Amino acid sequence: MLIRPGLDQLKPYSVDETEFPIRLDANERATNLPAAVLKDVIARISELAFNRYPDIGIVGLRDKIAKAMNLSRESVVIGNGSSELLAALCYAFGGVGRSIVFPTPSFSMYGIYTKLADSQAVPVQLKADYSLSAEEVLAAAAASSASLILLCNPNNPTGNAIPMETIEAIVAGVECPVVVDEAYYEFHGHSAIGLLSKYSNLIITRTFSKAYGLASARVGYLLADPQLTTILGKALMPYHVNALSLAAAEVVYDRRKAFEPDIDLAIRERQRLIDSLSLIEGLEVYPSQANFVLIKADSNGLAPWLAANGIGIRDFGSAPGLEGCMRITIGTVEENNTLLQAVAAYIQQVKA
């Protein structure tokens, strides 16, 4: 069997499929959509013409986002999750002999999309505190004649944000497109959108999967200069986002104010988790601007202990640069209480 060269080196994207009663492993919204929004989504879908292909231009959702962002429709691209957009960016700007620069540790899919696009991955190591050096990114981009740079702000899985001056220094310092993946923007509140009018090589991606609770529907969007979105459009299939998901995303976008109380709650719970975990001896807790917290401990013992207690978290203990680290999504207040009790109990029994 002849498979595509390079594909044999890729590991399948694997996630723990155990259905834990408490799921703090995928950075999803802790609860289903707000009841009133869910009702409206279902009403919209009940009126859908299931026999028809989706609107090929996806103008409904693009216009809503463009209007809110004060951009043109041509500056907005909708994707089957922001993942599809990130992959399409690698296809559109990568290719044989091309280099794509991204920080590490960061979102593991950047490396996979780079390889799928037959491009050379140029990882830039974050510092010990997981901060990013603009100089190092610019040096790596220059040395490899990079055709694309991917940044994640706030960064997954470390949780820290990149200062806007660092982002601007990178965007201003190269000619190639620079993507700022703002999957966790809503929990941080600082966006690079303000730089879009100044830099035509800046691309921003966002998602409905995290703060807006639509992980099931797979909808993301991208903001960039129309010259870039036209190029990107060539790397996307027609009808790549289904009409059910688009209907759901339109309702959610119209009702996005209804999500603010829960976003605020997640931010408060994030601080409570950071404060409480910091008091536990033998744990290191990293600052976070996202809806998850990275901790460092004895991951070989703690991750299975939490699993045995019905709590799923993401164990990065054996990933380079993340030795002993675990990523914990902010859950409901009750879930967070259960997590804190379980972590404290683990430390107690190790000490005993």
Ligand SMILES: *Cc1c(COP(=O)(O)O)cnc(C)c1O
């Ligand atoms: C979750 C996530 C995404 C992908 O989200 P989609 O569900 O594909 O929209 C993209 N980037 C980062 C850093 C993420 O954590």
